[in-house]
Amino acid sequence: MTDTILLEGLRVECIVGDLPHERTFPQELFLDIELGCDTLPATQTDALADTVDYVAVAQSVRETLIAARCRMVERAAQLAADACLAADPRVRDVRVTLRKPHALPGVVAGVRLRRAR
Secondary structure, three states, rough: OOEEEEEEEEEEEEEEEEOHHHOOOEEEEEEEEEEEEHHHHHHOOOOOOHHHOOOHHHHHHHHHHHHOOOOHHHHHHHHHHHHHHOOOOOEEEEEEEEEEEEOOOOOOEEEEEEEEE
16 A cells, blocks of 8 residues: 655755856755655554654755755755655655746746655
């Protein structure tokens, strides 16, 4: 059985982009993350130890993207997915939607990917 834990609208300010001004000033990224895992144990015990700690996952994604200083949104999304999979072995797969809302005037650019163990 695979259930999904959602992290929607995770906001990260980081260096992302290839243009000179993008290498200097942090920009907002918004991520929607779906963690494929079995939530049945936590539904029975009501204990954090029996599920994926989404607070820890979100913090790991933030720290990873801030440190990475990616040039491409594709790379940032991959690193976010890697951080999710590394955060807890119970995460079987992850779907990351990453949006860069100020990439172009009036346009939200982004990427969506799915990764599994």
